[in-house]
Amino acid sequence: MKKVAIIGVGLTKTGRRNDVTHQELVWEAVKSALNDAELEIDDIDAIIYGTMDNFDGISSPERFDSIALGCGRGNGKPLMKITTGGTTGISLALAAYYHIASGLYDTVLAVGVQKVGENVEAQQVLNTAVEPILEKTFGLGAIHAAAFQASRYKSTYKKNIEDYMCKVAINNRKNALRNPFAHLKLNITDEDYYSSPYLVWPLRLLDSCPSSDGAVAIIFSSSEFAKKHSENPAWIKGLGYISDSYWWGTKSIEFWDNLAILSRRVFRMAKISDPLKEIDVAELYNAFTIQEIMEYEAIGLAKKGEGWKLLEEDITSFHGSLPVCPSGGILSTNPIAASGLIRVAEAALQVMGKAGERQIAGVKTAIAHAWGGALQFHGLMVLSNE
């Protein structure tokens, strides 16, 4: 298999982007990535595109977004569309990697886009992904699934887990203040957290991600191409994806078993034996505060049921020894199908030393993660500057 690098990253401003159409938002990300890599659209061999159609109220938006991807130029580029829920963004990165590692292509443009702000209620859209005969009637969306995790974690491991969820809520929103591409920028206190209303107990408004519009584009290339065209690429050292059952009763709710298995696989590939020491930045998919804590445990940064200890010691804050989501994470910005690829973009910017005000000093190794489905899918990628 060929080695694969990231040589260009393009993020858009996020939030309610009603200043542009779907197509225009995609074009903004694509132009930004091409500028970053100092390439032209015709330098790209293949395109991987992802979105979750019904959030934006358009079926198959790749039909007209295609022109923003350079497909209207009449040069016959292959275009693959990917739709895997919350993991869509990381699936795009994995697919881009496979395209190049296989030796079939030299340069691949991966693009994720979502306009969650275009719908009236994201949870209503998420409810269309629930099993229609036995479960949909209970009104479940994504927050309900995360609330089950928080409730079960609370009764199994830590009665006052909300005191640590509060720290996650504050850390991420403070980090977003340094990120010009973040949606929510909240300088919040403990008091703000505890006065924030419950949406689905035990989760409060401040435990939850926003509904964001945003897009991201990343240019992946072979090592031959990267050596010619990039002074400072981010190298992909390990990656993988894992799946599990849909049904609630079949998987553990308070611990992410399958993410633990995936992490062991991916870290073995990347030759990481002690993730807490060897990883310098982690961009985790923390759509809800409890999930960041559960991800610490599954990824092997803490023991089962003890993820909150990292917060007690401030290890994962911006100035800690392993900053988690210096970007502000999903808790600050969630254009759903783009979010996983934004994690990869942020991890790449960190190892390239191009993360601006949110740059962590001396980053050699960074990881990007996303979860999706009914708490059942995970993707993980390890990036390095070597």
Place this chain on the structure above:
Amino acid sequence: MSKPLEIPGKWEIEYKYATGPYISKFLEGLKEKKILGTKCNSCKRVYVPPRMFCEKCFIELKDWVEVKDTGTLETFIVVYRKFYGLPDPPYAIGLIKLDGASEAFLHYIGEVDLSNPEKLPDILKQGQKVVAVWNEERKGSILDIKYFKPL
């Protein structure tokens, strides 16, 4: 440049979902206040609601069992916010493992005071026994069980 505009949109699409032979039999059972599941003869799991195949052993399930309408609450959540297009709050949902079943399933938890969220851990507990409260009028739907209440 002119000020950007927004135009309204709406998806109104109707569907009819096939319930298949296994869930159909389960829903028919609910009309008679019977809760049916299927058993895997390889791993001995009892699936309620029933399944056509065991997701672990990957074999077809042919043996039907009836389980009790009592069970154990594995975990619960309480919806306090009105989400447009979804049921009105407040309401509690639980993952309930019925006595005789191997795995939990989803249903409402009723007859519980939800007025003070801070008191919820004292009112509902992991491992608590619950019992089904049946609807008088049953139509062959998961809502033929109105909710489960603490025992």
